[in-house]
Amino acid sequence: MQFKKRFSYPYIAWSVLFVIAPLTIMLLYAFGVLGGEGITLDNFKTFFQPAYLKIFAKSLLMAAICTALCLVVSYPAAYYISRLNGRKRNILFTLIIVPTWMNALLRTYSWMTLLAKNGIINNFLTLFGLAQMNLLYNNGAVFIGMVYNYLPFMLYPIYSTLIKTPRIYEKASMDLGANRLTTFFKITLPLSAPGIITGIAMVFIPSVCMFVIPDLLGGAQQMYMGKLIQHQFFQKGDWGFGSALAVILTIVILTIMYFINKYDADSLKGENMQ
């Protein structure tokens, strides 16, 4: 079946031109080969200024807190749904997944309609004679937007692993005299680790890069990595530094994916040995 090979050539050509080449050009800009004055590390040095490191740290921290919160909030629900049977389980699970089909821009915008100064929450507050509050354009609003957008991405993989793990292990643990809590922490939780790890990746990666959420809910003052990149390209016109930031972000993401794939490979090996 040698002939078939040729059919993949257009895609290979396309990938080289529009996936590999753009990333290479991004690297060239970051190192000053393009748009600069020859190879230099200046753009990366700029990044190590306290102001930018602070933004980077803030993005990582916010993403980490958001990931942790998503995990804590979604685990009980994933667990509960996975223990239901048949139809009810499928319906509930579908209901959780459907919001992920809407795009982040619109979901974030829907929070604007709630939180804005003349938005719905404030309208209700005035109705009851309470003072209007500043709900939008602060870190809290960004935080709500993040958790709201990424929560289902955490729930989905956890649920998938929970329904796949045979219940016999839990039954065995109970038969051997462990109580519910011990069984959960010694059996159920460790067995769902692959789902948790995938969930962490699926939430952490987009939340480090997010740019729409802080822009719409955080206002002009709140700076994050994604927004900083956009800022460098559109407002500052510093493409070299913008590219350097994008390169750094890509490295962060690839590192995370590397560890997750490694973990996956290890756990697969473990399964094969059994």
Add this chain to the structure above:
Amino acid sequence: MRRIFGRIYTYMLLIFLYAPVIIMAVYSFNESRTSKIWGGFSLKWYISLFSNKQILTALTHTLIIAAVAMIISTIIGTLAAVGISGLGKYSKKTIMAINYLGIINPDIIIGVSLMLLFTFMDLNFGFLTMFISHITFCIPFVVISVMPVIKKLNTNTINAAYDLGAKPLYTLRKVIIPQIRPGIITGALLAFTLSLDDFVVSFFTTGSGVTNLSIYVYTSARRGISPEINALSVLMLTVVFTLLVAVNLRMLKTERKTK
């Protein structure tokens, strides 16, 4: 007791997930702009939506881009999925890794890198750049939609076609494509939806004059909320939602068939 707690908790989570969107949808039918909580049912924001020239142009742009992206990415992606199975182990691994990269790469990186490429190539930002970028992020999803169907393809039929003297393209058209059609349609629908839904990549690769719906929503939302944008969001959500229901039902159906 535990069950009741679990149930209440899960339903509360669902309310959290749905409330903002539902409230936005309800308010898009609100007669008054913002002064009152509820000014009565009205379709006036939807009517003003369809008399707004800017929005109509944006809608046309969105549909043209989605159609072009769907057609080209489906062709390239389907051919690729057919071809990949004929590649050697090493090249297969490399190409699947690049495909995977296209799926996990955050849209901001795709957007920025393509924008740099287009500047480097001295292309005019506009339709062409939008087409290229949308095709680029759609192909990987077409490939992963078609791949599973190809794996189940009966290779004897292909060999038979060869033995009977059919040329590769003829075999592709008459033997392979009819067998993998469900995967292709799923992939095409997915590509169309992804293109309709995209904001970030479009934002970085669009040029003057080519505004699509999501860019329009973004620029208006930055100025604050308006019932008109609520209405537009509701319409966009409905379309994307309907398409995705179709995609998922199709996937379920093919899964059941192959089982």
